[in-house]
Amino acid sequence: MMSSVEFYPVNNPIGDLVRSIFPEPVAVLINGLLALLSLMALVGSLGAVLIYLERKVSAHFQLRLGPMRVGPHGLLQAVADGIKAIFKEVLKPEGADTFIFFLAPLLPVSAAFLVLAVIPFDHHLQVADPAGGVLYVLGVSGLSVLGILLAGWASNNKYSLLGAMRSGAQMVSFEISIALLMLLIVMVSGTASLRGIVLSQQGTLFDWWIFKLPFLGIFAFVMYLIASTAELNRTPFDISEAESELTGGFATEYSGIGFAMFFLGEFVNMFVSACLVTTFFLGGFFPPLLGVPVIDPILSLIPGFLWFFIKAFAIIFIYMWFRWTFPRVRVDQLMYLEWRIMLPANLLLLLLSGLFVAQGWAG
């Protein structure tokens, strides 16, 4: 039988310090609380950072400067926006369902929280490492679809309902692609635990799954990027809140902190998705060693969590790049892309990588 310490490896110096001071049951409690608090701090600060980044990136793509007034280079703009959102009056449309209307904005953020708990940021920087981590990620991310569907229904507004229905159909469809790609990674790395998947990519840059699987890795990576962009409801797949058609989709009726929660959920989910891409394809917390004896020790000096964040933010930049470059697709084009192109391609990819695994060509 596994003890709870083995089950949830908080084996970093802070965890050991807490264990050396307090007796066993209290230490487990304190370590758990510390892990939760650090996740909360991460989510809270990420929201501000990502919103600032999005505004700056979009501005520079459009030859503007973006926020410049509040603080140096507008650094405090996100804080000001947050304070404004908190103090704004919360409006509820007439005939809306009170309970569900206020429950719905919480669900996407909770989904992001729950997934962050299993992300391996570094060797010992992971809240929990269940053996079926991939399954857990798939299951929990269903909560954000739930939140959007409930929000659309509870708002008592046709635009909201339409947006929610579109978004639900879109997210459920693209989740199939994401699940199949995750299955591919699980198949080639031989484990479903996220930490195990990262550990299976140990070595140089060419041991990451994006390069380790000849050709297939890059295809899988690109398809994962497309599918996760669609899953995140981001442009070019943001048909669920298409401003020109639906005035804002499922979030039409939300104001103040409710809208801010949806916004935060969207951004943190983007970070979570980038973390998953990093974990599955880009070697997680391993440095990009080149196999060159001069450079490698220098690269290894940088701690793992910094590498993880560098990779994750590179992926986030790609998501933002997509958003400010491509025009929005139509609903039917989106469904065509998933069911007629992505799904068969996914199945083919899975078959081929099965062949690779059976022949022992992969890793």
Next chain:
Amino acid sequence: MSDFIFYLIAGIMVILSMLAVSLPNLLHGAVALVGSFFATAALYIMLQMEFLALAQIALYVGGIVIFMLIIILLTNDLGVDNSLSRVSLSRQVGKSAIIVGLVLSLFLFFKYNPSQLLTATHRAAPVSIDQIGIRLLSTTNGFIVPFEVISLLLLASLIGAVVLSRRDTKKEEK
């Protein structure tokens, strides 16, 4: 401690399940159902059945409830209170009588026939995901035949769905 947590989770589960079937608003019922699925998953975690808990969340919360919600949203006015969900007093009384009778008879049954479940649970080791996978696909001691039969069944239903939803192109041309 673990007894206390068990009763807490079980109590939450029972209350949420009762709410799921008795709330007049279908959407509220669905939310209660999600809560009760999570509580069930928590119970599985307590039993160290990790895979079962994860499958519970992935299949029920991530899949089935979402489809239920989409169906409710597609159906006109079903989400709102309607006469279907109003049950007369005599039926309520009958319902509670049946529930009380069932609980009582279960209690009596286990009182006079002490079950082996508890000792069996104590003896059983927690099963890892790897073991489940190997057992499912092994040809000697496993469930490879049912597994393949189920996949064939799924394939058949997929093809059936495609055939049903396919538009007849010849008719549209006319």
